[in-house]
Amino acid sequence: MVALFAVITALRSHQVGVPLRDPDGVIFRWRIVKSLVLFGLLVLLDTSIRTRRSGWGLENFVAELRARWPKDRLAIALSGLLAYHIVYVCYRNVKSWVAFRDQHDDLLLRVDQALFFGHGPAVLLHDLLGHQTAAYALEVIYRSFTYLVPLSVVAALVFAPKIREGYVMLMSAMWVWILGVGSYYLIPALGPFASAPQDFAQLPDTSITSTQAEYTIEREQLLLHPGAGDSFSSIAAFASLHVGFTCMVMLMLRYYGLRRAANVMAVYLAATIVATVYLGWHYVIDDPAGFVLAWLAVLFGRLMIRGRGSP
Numbered sequence: 001m002v003a004l005f006a007v008i009t010a011l012r013s014h015q016v017g018v019p020l021r022d023p024d025g026v027i028f029r030w031r032i033v034k035s036l037v038l039f040g041l042l043v044l045l046d047t048s049i050r051t052r053r054s055g056w057g058l059e060n061f062v063a064e065l066r067a068r069w070p071k072d073r074l075a076i077a078l079s080g081l082l083a084y085h086i087v088y089v090c091y092r093n094v095k096s097w098v099a100f101r102d103q104h105d106d107l108l109l110r111v112d113q114a115l116f117f118g119h120g121p122a123v124l125l126h127d128l129l130g131h132q133t134a135a136y137a138l139e140v141i142y143r144s145f146t147y148l149v150p151l152s153v154v155a156a157l158v159f160a161p162k163i164r165e166g167y168v169m170l171m172s173a174m175w176v177w178i179l180g181v182g183s184y185y186l187i188p189a190l191g192p193f194a195s196a197p198q199d200f201a202q203l204p205d206t207s208i209t210s211t212q213a214e215y216t217i218e219r220e221q222l223l224l225h226p227g228a229g230d231s232f233s234s235i236a237a238f239a240s241l242h243v244g245f246t247c248m249v250m251l252m253l254r255y256y257g258l259r260r261a262a263n264v265m266a267v268y269l270a271a272t273i274v275a276t277v278y279l280g281w282h283y284v285i286d287d288p289a290g291f292v293l294a295w296l297a298v299l300f301g302r303l304m305i306r307g308r309g310s311p
Contacts, residue, residue: 001171001304002083005178009090016097016226020089023232028089035081035150042158043069077157080170084153091177092234098181099219099233100226101188105195108187108238108283115284120199122192125278131202138275139206145242145272149173152249160256164305169252172301176245179293184236190219191237193280200280208279240282243290244297246272251298 013020022028043065050064051057112121156169193200193212203209215235222231246269253262276282 001174001178002086005087005090009094012094012097016100018097018222018226018231020093021096021229021232022089023230027092028085031088031150032081032085035085035154036078038150038154039077039081039158042155046158073163076163077166080157080167081154084170084174087174087177091181094181095184095236096222096233098184098188098236099222101185103188103190105189105191105237108189108285109192109195111285112192112283120192120196121277121284122196122199122280125274126199126202129274129278132204134278135203135206135208138271138278139208141268141271142208142242142275142279142281145246148249149245152252156252156256165256168255168301168305170301171304172248172252172297173245175297175300176241176248176293179296180239180241180244181236183239183289183293187238189237189283190235191281192277192283194235196280203279212280237282238286239289239293240273240276240286241290241293242272242276242281243269243287244293247291247294248297251294255298255302 009020024030047061047065047068050068051061113119115121116124153170153173157163157166160166160169189195194216200209215233218231219233219235221228222233225231246265250262250265250269253259253265273287276287277284
């Protein structure tokens with residue numbers, strides 16, 4: 001699957017005439033370094049918990065570490081992380097090239113207004129929640145997604161009783177990115193912050209507003225100078241992968257039997273949905289599309305790893 005997605009990425013790169021890029025190594029190099037560090041820390045945590053059950057001591061710790069992480073399990077886990085990051089860097093590049101397609105924000109704006117009887121849903125949320133405290137609180141929730149993604153993927157590989165079960169999560173996460181970038185091409189759109197900026201003019205200046213301005217400039221740079229080495233776009237609205245990935249994590253927690261954690265994740269998911277609309281990243285229709293994407297990602301991930309007869 002990784003090889004096929006890489007081929008699709010290469011074909012799309014040839015089509016638009018823009019090579020594969022990793023600006024400042026942030027997408028692949030630094031992400032994989034951070035994931036490896038996180039992997040090591042979680043392995044030590046998991047081993048410490050297991051050692052506590054059998055009795056503290058360096059010998060017991062080393063014995064538990066060797067028993068839990070023989071060479072084959074370690075190789076499977078690390079190669080899985082490598083494959084995941086290859087998919088992610090391909091996803092980010094294919095997403096960047098959505099900028100060359102016609103955008104359909106007018107359509108999604110009309111759908112939003114039809115759903116809310118002529119009103120903008122973001123404006124309604126601003127009136128309901130206010131423009132100050134809620135903006136900063138939802139900023140924190142939206143930004144926390146950057147920690148959820150690596151933590152959930154790495155934790156599944158480390159803490160799952162069997163590496164195969166960890167791979168169900170890993171494969172589902174890959175499918176989120178692959179299906180997500182497909183949805184970007186299905187209905188290319190920038191998002192309400194770009195298509196209806198007047199609806200967000202009263203929000204305070206935060207890291208969200210500065211990021212939105214930065215992304216807009218980067219997209220214009222890519223369109224004007226696609227051959228420049230730092231030209232890269234990060235804007236795409238439909239479907240919401242903040243919602244899609246978070247929902248996928250919630251479904252996987254239920255799959256692992258962690259129902260209390262799944263309930264907590266459901267609350268976080270609800271807050272994320274509010275944040276995506278309130279801050280102008282997504283249209284309302286983008287969020288249920290994220291639900292569908294998450295369900296398909298988990299379905300495909302389970303089928304690929306566990307097969308048809310799995311519970």
